[in-house]
Amino acid sequence: MKIRILPERNELDLPGRQRVADALRQLDMLPGTVMVIRNDELLTDDAWVEENDTIEIRRVMSGG
Amino acid sequence: MKCKRCRAKAEIKLRQHNAAFCRTCFVFFVQRQVERTIRQERMIANSEPVLVAVSGGKDSLALWEILHALGFTTTGLHLALGIGEYSAESTRKTKAFAAQHELPLITADLGEVAEPVPTLARFTNRPPCAACGLAKRHFMDRIANERGFPVLATGHNLDDEAARLLGNVMRWQGDYLAKQSPVLEPNHERFARKVRPLYRLSEYEMAAYAFFRGIDYILDECPNSVGASQLVYKDALNRIESEMPGAKMSFVREFFRSAQPAFAAAERPPDHECDQCGMPCFGSTCAFCRLRREVDAKRPSPPSPPTPH
Numbered sequence: 215m216k217i218r219i220l221p222e223r224n225e226l227d228l229p230g231r232q233r234v235a236d237a238l239r240q241l242d243m244l245p246g247t248v249m250v251i252r253n254d255e256l257l258t259d260d261a262w263v264e265e266n267d268t269i270e271i272r273r274v275m276s277g278g
Numbered sequence: 279m280k281c282k283r284c285r286a287k288a289e290i291k292l293r294q295h296n297a298a299f300c301r302t303c304f305v306f307f308v309q310r311q312v313e314r315t316i317r318q319e320r321m322i323a324n325s326e327p328v329l330v331a332v333s334g335g336k337d338s339l340a341l342w343e344i345l346h347a348l349g350f351t352t353t354g355l356h357l358a359l360g361i362g363e364y365s366a367e368s369t370r371k372t373k374a375f376a377a378q379h380e381l382p383l384i385t386a387d388l389g390e391v392a393e394p395v396p397t398l399a400r401f402t403n404r405p406p407c408a409a410c411g412l413a414k415r416h417f418m419d420r421i422a423n424e425r426g427f428p429v430l431a432t433g434h435n436l437d438d439e440a441a442r443l444l445g446n447v448m449r450w451q452g453d454y455l456a457k458q459s460p461v462l463e464p465n466h467e468r469f470a471r472k473v474r475p476l477y478r479l480s481e482y483e484m485a486a487y488a489f490f491r492g493i494d495y496i497l498d499e500c501p502n503s504v505g506a507s508q509l510v511y512k513d514a515l516n517r518i519e520s521e522m523p524g525a526k527m528s529f530v531r532e533f534f535r536s537a538q539p540a541f542a543a544a545e546r547p548p549d550h551e552c553d554q555c556g557m558p559c560f561g562s563t564c565a566f567c568r569l570r571r572e573v574d575a576k577r578p579s580p581p582s583p584p585t586p587h
Contacts, residue, residue, distance in 0.1 A: 221497040244520045246293065246482045249489060256289040256486060258279045258298065274485035275516075276335055276499060277438060277508045 216268040217241075235259035241271070248273050283307075290486050293523035301490050308487045312344050312475050319461050321473035322429050327351045329427035329470065331418055332375075332383075334368030336488040336495040337433030339375050341476055343491060345431065346381060353427070354383040357417055359410060360394020361500060368496050375493065384425070386417055392566075393573055395502075401573040406502040409569065416566035420557055422470040430470040437481040439474070440526040441511040443533055448511075456541040460534065465547035466558035477530065481512075 215232070218225050228237055234250050234257050250257045251270040263269055279288040281300035288298035299307055316322050328345060332338040332354045345352050356372045359365045369385065376383035388394050398409035422430045434442075439458070446454045462472040476484060488495055503509060518525050548558035554567035563571070 221499060244516050246480070246519065247516050249482070249485055251489070256301075256489060258288055258291045260279055260291075272485070272489075272497070274336075274481045275437070275509065275512055276337075276481070277441065277503060277506065277512060 215263050218270045220272045231264050234261050247275060294527060305490055309344055311478055313348055315478055316475050321461055321475055326428050328429045328431050329353055329355050329422050331432045332356050332372050334371040334496045337435050337484050339493050339495050340484055340488045341433040355421055356385045357414055358387040360389045364500055371494060371496050388413055392570055401576040402569055407506055412566050423468045427470050429473060431473050431475060433476055434474045435476045435479055435481050435484050436526055437512055439477050439530045440515050441508050444511045452541055456545045459538055468558055
């Protein structure tokens with residue numbers, strides 16, 4: 215799967231079909247700190263992401 | 279995963295509420311949460327016009343949209359901070375939102391009414407976030423007073439409140455703890471009531487709300503926030519929350535219920551009016567006008583014109 219991370223605009227690939235929770239674990243991201251979006255749909259952490267999917271991971275933390 | 283209300287496919291899971299919602303029901307849930315918070319905390323009377331501080335970020339734009347949807351009479355207040363392209367983009371997003379929703383917006387350019395944040399920070403050796411916070415509080419108070427708004431609403435969410443509380447507790451800053459409240463009643467006739475209607479909603483919930491409602495907010499972080507202590511506190515709290523869902527809410531709620539009143543009881547109201555801007559303060563000059571005076575004193579004078587021979 216192709217992943218685009220915002221706001222950094224980083225792009226990376228993860229192999230195979232995976233649940234959102236597993237993909238986030240590999241990226242060392244906590245659920246609830248990012249939105250995982252596929253085709254204008256927000257995904258819950260039990261949703262499956264297919265190998266050919268492209269998803270956007272948008273960080274929600276802001277402040278300073 | 280199914281929506282708790284309508285059994286449709288869920289798009290968002292809220293572990294702290296042990297619930298999941300579809301898009302439509304989640305929007306209803308958030309709006310109802312804000313409405314309840316405003317009513318239970320007596321934040322805004324139905325007839326009161328509200329000045330909404332809007333930065334161009336997800337929380338403040340979503341707050342403005344929700345207050346408008348709930349039927350309140352709102353005006354946005356945006357301060358252009360002068361932090362390069364980040365501020366320019368924030369101002370563009372805010373103006374576009376106001377135009378799209380046909381809502382009135384007051385914009386004040388800090389570089390025109392005072393000094394931009396980088397200048398305030400550079401000539402006073404303060405961290406940019408400290409200078410920025412001081413400038414924002416000053417102009418929000420001042421503009422609310424000048425325009426006659428009885429209520430000033432800001433988009434602080436649960437994560438903001440929890441991080442601020444953790445920071446204040448880490449240093450046991452009693453004066454800051456006294457002022458940390460979802461409703462700050464004015465202690466001087468020139469101050470508006472300050473309210474934080476989003477304080478029960480997490481950063482994730484507000485980001486999801488903005489996404490579902492198609493709110494075009496600034497995604498980039500302020501360049502000055504890199505390494506900011508608030509982000510360290512937020513990160514620590516997120517790790518606790520992931521192991522103990524609901525921990526942030528109980529941390530903040532129990533502080534407001536049981537501890538904050540004790541700190542607030544020791545507070546005294548401002549006893550002077552600033553000799554520069556007239557706003558209430560302690561001592562003869564308010565903190566922001568002292569900051570500006572410091573800038574003027576430390577900024578190199580422009581070179582004098584050459585003397586004719």
